[in-house]
Amino acid sequence: MKEKHEKIYTCMEHVEQAIDDYVNYNEAAPQLNKADEEEKCAYCQKTSEYLIK
Helix, strand or coil, rough: CCCCCCEEEEHHHHHHHHHCHHHHHCCCCCCCCEEEEEEEEECCCCCCCEEEC
8 A cells, every 4th residue: 555545444453554554655644434335444355344534
């Protein structure tokens, strides 16, 4: 995940990694929201639980 991300869907297992990646690439604090769409985790393809934007 090298490009800037406007949003990252993530499962519970990868939420900390996703927050770190978001901050590193966007240089801004993210919002952590419960995912309301049926999306897959950006890291493992499990069903996402959170949306980071």
